[in-house]
Amino acid sequence: MTEQNLVTLYEKTLSEQEHLTELQKSVLKAALKLFSSQGFEATSTSQIAREAGVASGSVYKQFKNKKELLRAVLAPLFQGTLQTVVNELADETLNKKYPSLDEFVQAVVRDRFYFIQENFPAIQLLLSQILTNEDFRGEVQVFFAQQFEHMLSPVLSQYQTNQEMNKISYDNVVQLVFGTFISYFGKLLFGLAGDVEKEIEESSQLLLLAFRPQK
Amino acid sequence: MTEQNLVTLYEKTLSEQEHLTELQKSVLKAALKLFSSQGFEATSTSQIAREAGVASGSVYKQFKNKKELLRAVLAPLFQGTLQTVVNELADETLNKKYPSLDEFVQAVVRDRFYFIQENFPAIQLLLSQILTNEDFRGEVQVFFAQQFEHMLSPVLSQYQTNQEMNKISYDNVVQLVFGTFISYFGKLLFGLAGDVEKEIEESSQLLLLAFRPQK
Amino acid sequence: MTEQNLVTLYEKTLSEQEHLTELQKSVLKAALKLFSSQGFEATSTSQIAREAGVASGSVYKQFKNKKELLRAVLAPLFQGTLQTVVNELADETLNKKYPSLDEFVQAVVRDRFYFIQENFPAIQLLLSQILTNEDFRGEVQVFFAQQFEHMLSPVLSQYQTNQEMNKISYDNVVQLVFGTFISYFGKLLFGLAGDVEKEIEESSQLLLLAFRPQK
Amino acid sequence: MTEQNLVTLYEKTLSEQEHLTELQKSVLKAALKLFSSQGFEATSTSQIAREAGVASGSVYKQFKNKKELLRAVLAPLFQGTLQTVVNELADETLNKKYPSLDEFVQAVVRDRFYFIQENFPAIQLLLSQILTNEDFRGEVQVFFAQQFEHMLSPVLSQYQTNQEMNKISYDNVVQLVFGTFISYFGKLLFGLAGDVEKEIEESSQLLLLAFRPQK
């Protein structure tokens, strides 16, 4: 089974980046952890150094300043970790053959709900950065733009051609699916989520209400 | 037509709070504006004082410390502004008679999409606080708990009894609707939203795909 | 019986000062109380105003600034209260006829020990001001200089002429007596003082060891 | 001859404390100097930093806050400096053999009067802290409790056994001696002290009046 935990994946991505020293990597890991749980502004560089087990000055040997450190923390998330995540999603879920639209939808929802559950802090960091950091928002946009379209569109077309799915646009599908995922994240945030399998089942059925051809 | 702009509503709420002085109100307004646009941590109290046109010490005459100021900023949002918003939503949208489910859904979506559009910065503040401030999250939860259920449930039951709507639970309806609103907020955040009327039309149709009875 | 409590005496002195308004007097009383217990620097003017039950601005209507207020607090202590104290000491103790030196010494010690006990906070203020405030030190000096000499000297001379007392200088007597009083104050400060009558008895006997003619 | 200047002794004590950095020591020295001359409340941390020749922030790197700094200033005074002072007093004065009570008393008075004269500002700080700082008062008490009794009592007993001294209690001796020292400090404070040798002679004779057996 493939790894779906962002932090572990993140560390794997880091270890592959040969231009980063061990020290840099430990700083990045510590920063990811603390930025996630406390927010960027509320985390001090000395706290990061302590968590990373390095001297406070060493943080600045590697990263010009705190903002640059944030960029360096977020960069591998896109250039490595998230890319891996996307690829795995494609390989293991989108590219598989499912006997029916129902099973396909449920597989995608299951895959992502578990992902959200396991990577809750990192997602919290990403979302809060998206809300407050305009530069970062730009990077997210560049990363996701068309990232999925070429993967998802063919699958959708196929179900639509089979008349298993009604003819709604790619954008609309993304909107519904994205709304579903954010809703699940919100439920987790507020402690309102029930058993994950029950949530998967319900959310899948809701999506299918919109996706199934209306006769 | 009633006012739906949060900042204006916020000021109206403030003006009704007789226990607040003019100075307190101007500080609260300035703080709301700056916290919204820059975040809580990134806003200094002297910046707030400057924006409010008062002396830096005056902020502390009125509010014990910066954290208390944040509480004081957010309190009227819930105890006044958001309450007004909820009440207006009830009076003007939920309690009106609509000839059909389609028109009802479209009316609700239109109402909220315009609201989101007009109150974008305040919503951004609320969402980022929800993500990073656990205490605040608790207050939000208390405020919204069952706030809608007693307003929305009867309307849904009615449409479901008429067989204009399929039998999905209140929770599921909320999840779909909440996902729709968040998606629209996200589109605005990323500059991806098209013409608001087109967005309303599309999002309403998507919801209706899920709400309409599947024959 | 005469009043020996400094604060009460202070209030009496104030009430006789017709150039002071009621408001001024209440501020002075409050300031005396707070400066005594907390020290001058550690007491804020708004705290004084609150204690006095007046508006904070009113303090400044009466006294140019905080330092001036301290002067105004201390002035009546010398110009009225302490003068009264000195006069009473003279009238009731020094000028009385005592059958023996022993009884005279014990009467003076008793009188002052009770005075110290009852006016502990005010004395604490005076001492701490003497230590830290050079201007004030000057005023104290002016006040006490020769204040006692003309009262005490005749009495001493008389006992010395009678050969009830050995021939030590006025300065030496003052030094021994002052040392005795400060020691008692110190014992009270550190919670080491025993029953006041026992302390009076012991301290009187110690003084008498030095005063009695050595055969 | 051994060093009896508190500030020099203080610096010596500091230099022996290996857990203190040079910077900490210079801050402590500066703080002692300024607290002594101006009082605790009237001294700002930036003033201390300037006097110590360090950056303002460095004060807080070493000491959590201003109150902690005061504690850190006073701690070596008791744990080192005053202890040294007490030990030297014991070694050089109390434990020496003197031909008579007269010479013993004069030696002790001389020793302490010179000590008071040389360490006037530090003593002023200690006294003003004793008056205004309750916590500090407690520490002083702990330090001095029985510190002297076991050193002084045997010497007194010896003189009393020899019938060179009358039988007054240890407590009474301490009271007389303490009163003598405080009186000399007071004279210095008010600029009333004469030549130190004359003061020593007079004060010794006064004490001896009380100590000598009354025939």
Added chain:
DNA sequence: GATGAATGAGATTTCATTCAT
């Protein structure tokens, strides 16, 4: 390179003092 003590700009906070009402 790594360290962590030292820096100093800037943030939060306090409070003596002023002034419109």
Added chain:
DNA sequence: AATGAATGAAATCTCATTCAT
């Protein structure tokens, strides 16, 4: 005269950043 809200200078304290070792 009395008020107390408002002021702003200065104090305490924090923390991103630098630099000698």
